[in-house]
Amino acid sequence: MTIQSDVVITINKLKKQFGDYQALNGLSFTVNKGEILALLGPNGAGKTTTINCLLGFLKPDSGDINIAGIDPQQDVITARQKIAYIPEQVALYPRLTGIDNLIYFSKMAKIEKTEHEFKALLQFVGLPEHAFYKQVSSYSKGMRQKVGIAIALAKNAQALILDEPTSGLDPSASHEFSHLLKKLASQGVAILMATHDLFRAQEDAHRVAIINQGQLVDTLGFEKIKQVQLESVYLEHIRGAVTC
Amino acid sequence: MLTLALKKEWVDAKRQGQLTWLLGIAALLLLVACLSSWQSHSRYVADQQAVSQSERARWLNQGDKGPHSAAHYGTYVMKPTSSLALLDAGLQDYQGNVIRLEAHVRNNALFRPIQDTLSVARFGQLSPAFVLQVLLPLFVILVGYGLVATEREQGTLKQLLAMGISPARLFFTKTFMLFTITSVLLIPVALCILVFNTLELRTGLFFGVYLIYVFIWCLLTTAISSLANTARKALIILLSLWAFTSLLLPKLAISYATAVHPVISGQAFQSRIESDVYTQEREQAIAKFKQQTLAHYKVSTTAELPFNWGGAQLQFGEQYADKKFDLLFSERNSQLKSQSNSYQQLGILSPFIALQTLSMGLAATDFTHHLHFSAAAEKQRRLIQETLNFNQRDNANKTTGHYKAGIELWQRIPKFNYQHPTFSSLYQQYIPSFLNLFVWLVGLTLLCAFTLKKLKLEEQR
Numbered sequence: 026m027t028i029q030s031d032v033v034i035t036i037n038k039l040k041k042q043f044g045d046y047q048a049l050n051g052l053s054f055t056v057n058k059g060e061i062l063a064l065l066g067p068n069g070a071g072k073t074t075t076i077n078c079l080l081g082f083l084k085p086d087s088g089d090i091n092i093a094g095i096d097p098q099q100d101v102i103t104a105r106q107k108i109a110y111i112p113e114q115v116a117l118y119p120r121l122t123g124i125d126n127l128i129y130f131s132k133m134a135k136i137e138k139t140e141h142e143f144k145a146l147l148q149f150v151g152l153p154e155h156a157f158y159k160q161v162s163s164y165s166k167g168m169r170q171k172v173g174i175a176i177a178l179a180k181n182a183q184a185l186i187l188d189e190p191t192s193g194l195d196p197s198a199s200h201e202f203s204h205l206l207k208k209l210a211s212q213g214v215a216i217l218m219a220t221h222d223l224f225r226a227q228e229d230a231h232r233v234a235i236i237n238q239g240q241l242v243d244t245l246g247f248e249k250i251k252q253v254q255l256e257s258v259y260l261e262h263i264r265g266a267v268t269c
Numbered sequence: 270m271l272t273l274a275l276k277k278e279w280v281d282a283k284r285q286g287q288l289t290w291l292l293g294i295a296a297l298l299l300l301v302a303c304l305s306s307w308q309s310h311s312r313y314v315a316d317q318q319a320v321s322q323s324e325r326a327r328w329l330n331q332g333d334k335g336p337h338s339a340a341h342y343g344t345y346v347m348k349p350t351s352s353l354a355l356l357d358a359g360l361q362d363y364q365g366n367v368i369r370l371e372a373h374v375r376n377n378a379l380f381r382p383i384q385d386t387l388s389v390a391r392f393g394q395l396s397p398a399f400v401l402q403v404l405l406p407l408f409v410i411l412v413g414y415g416l417v418a419t420e421r422e423q424g425t426l427k428q429l430l431a432m433g434i435s436p437a438r439l440f441f442t443k444t445f446m447l448f449t450i451t452s453v454l455l456i457p458v459a460l461c462i463l464v465f466n467t468l469e470l471r472t473g474l475f476f477g478v479y480l481i482y483v484f485i486w487c488l489l490t491t492a493i494s495s496l497a498n499t500a501r502k503a504l505i506i507l508l509s510l511w512a513f514t515s516l517l518l519p520k521l522a523i524s525y526a527t528a529v530h531p532v533i534s535g536q537a538f539q540s541r542i543e544s545d546v547y548t549q550e551r552e553q554a555i556a557k558f559k560q561q562t563l564a565h566y567k568v569s570t571t572a573e574l575p576f577n578w579g580g581a582q583l584q585f586g587e588q589y590a591d592k593k594f595d596l597l598f599s600e601r602n603s604q605l606k607s608q609s610n611s612y613q614q615l616g617i618l619s620p621f622i623a624l625q626t627l628s629m630g631l632a633a634t635d636f637t638h639h640l641h642f643s644a645a646a647e648k649q650r651r652l653i654q655e656t657l658n659f660n661q662r663d664n665a666n667k668t669t670g671h672y673k674a675g676i677e678l679w680q681r682i683p684k685f686n687y688q689h690p691t692f693s694s695l696y697q698q699y700i701p702s703f704l705n706l707f708v709w710l711v712g713l714t715l716l717c718a719f720t721l722k723k724l725k726l727e728e729q730r
Contacts, residue, residue, distance in 0.1 A: 081726075082427065082430070082727045083726065101725060102433055102434075102435050106432075108431075112424065112427070112428070114424060116425040125277070129273065130429065133429060133439070134429075
């Protein structure tokens with residue numbers, strides 16, 4: 026497995042406090058072009074806060090963020106244009122069809138494509154053609170995820186940020202999703218995947234970053250991921266709360 | 270972008286059914302209001318034309334008689350309506366629209382159209398102005414309260430912002446989309462202006478202030494929808510604002526204005542006219558005038574004067590009373606104007622008050638225009654009295670006073686042909702309301718800036 030070394034996402038000594046609660050406490054990591062980085066951590070570890078800081082929805086108290094050369098604190102719109110975000114529950118307009126959702130989100134973001142190209146994107150992510158013109162309210166979670174990825178793809182984003190993407194997916198849909206992620210990574214997209222799904226992380230990630238209490242507690246490279254029992258390493262770090 | 274957003278909202282709302290129902294109900298209400306207003310407006314126009322023609326004919330065909338008898342015979346003038354009154358009848362139905370012009374008396378306007386309706390009907394009046402000023406903001410709220418808040422609740426707001434869409438672009442697209450949908454209800458206004466009016470300052474401004482009013486409510490609705498955590502909360506806040514500014518505050522403003530600037534009742538005013546004008550002082554002034562006239566012509570009796578004394582005395586009496594009328598009416602009118610100004614000033618707290626004032630003013634159905642008509646009618650009355658009195662003075666028998674005038678004299682009185690004043694001649698009366706709308710726009714611009722800042726850091730709200 027060859028990973029290109031160009032860094033797309035950099036997070037450096039990020040701190041964020043909510044009242045007395047220290048959500049992020051000097052968190053640092055990078056995601057490279059064509060790399061899938063799985064961000065593991067228990068509930069409240071700081072995964073979603075990190076993503077919100079990356080997307081510019083939260084302002085960190087200190088530390089630096091860089092997305093393809095852009096600091097979201099300085100120019101949040103440009104930074105957001107370089108990344109695509111897929112939340113745990115892909116939010117779509119339930120009364121619009123899949124293709125209408127794709128067109129609406131894309132055109133609102135000034136992405137101009139023909140209907141044929143939009144259809145091609147839905148085909149690429151594996152949405153069955155009969156579902157293109159059905160209202161999203163009738164979609165399964167897996168189908169919604171696919172539309173979410175198609176929206177992300179329409180942007181030609183340099184980085185893809187996923188928050189618990191496989192949560193609630195059946196094994197088959199989860200497998201399909203994993204296949205899609207790998208396909209995207211092979212096209213050079215940097216992928217940051219915050220997840221609890223240790224199996225998917227071990228299967229798909231090129232690197233795994235384990236965080237707890239807002240700090241990075243371990244980073245596992247591709248070779249090591251394949252060698253260890255990820256669950257044991259993860260539990261050891263979380264229970265022990267060992268700091269790197 | 271706007272077309273895309275419109276298309277999306279239309280498809281979304283159509284499938285939900287909410288927007289089509291709301292549009293249908295609002296259009297139906299407006300249609301009923303317009304038809305009802307059209308009916309009463311047509312009746313008013315027909316009445317006014319009939320009264321004007323029949324009164325002129327009655328005046329001209331009154332037969333031969335003494336000029337002073339003709340002065341008491343009198344005539345009626347009816348206030349013409351404007352075509353914009355079709356949309357906003359303002360105070361037209363509550364003020365008298367007919368003034369009797371006769372000798373010695375400056376009459377108040379009579380015959381309020383509201384008196385012709387059943388008392389219960391007064392509670393259910395649905396006018397285009399009511400629909401546009403009170404219900405249209407409600408329609409804006411019901412269509413737009415969830416524009417951003419629902420997106421927040423279903424997660425699509427974060428998704429949209431994460432796509433790199435600027436909060437300002439999103440906010441203003443939503444605002445203009447709401448404005449486009451709700452402005453549909455202003456089509457009857459545009460049609461009325463195009464069909465019945467020439468495009469002039471009055472009509473242009475009339476349409477303009479309604480557009481601004483709708484835009485104010487669209488901005489407010491989108492801003493509150495953007496700031497509220499849930500659509501339900503946005504709806505409650507917006508309905509509270511609507512009830513306060515469109516229902517409660519106007520009532521409070523009226524109570525405040527009448528408390529701060531009390532005005533004596535119409536009956537008390539009428540009795541004051543009688544007690545202040547027809548006094549001993551008046552008799553003394555007439556006696557003094559008589560002495561001065563006799564001295565001027567160096568004669569000892571009125572029979573020796575080179576003209577009929579009765580006519581001269583009548584005219585002097587009229588002029589004496591006119592000065593008193595001017596004083597009394599100007600005092601009362603300035604009190605009423607103070608009330609109206611106090612009410613208008615509170616438009617800073619309610620765009621409804623600002624719009625209502627401007628709408629009535631532009632439709633020529635407010636108190637200012639009523640005063641203008643009243644002054645024009647009084648001018649006509651004075652012209653009639655002067656013409657008749659001087660005619661008597663110059664033609665009547667110097668000792669017996671016998672004289673009968675005919676149609677030639679009646680024809681010398683020009684037909685009362687009242688024209689509404691141009692708006693540019695009265696615009697200063699409405700500057701506070703224009704300023705109030707401007708202040709609302711400035712205030713909402715600041716609210717929008719705050720909203721955009723909040724939208725940018727969506728998760729830090």
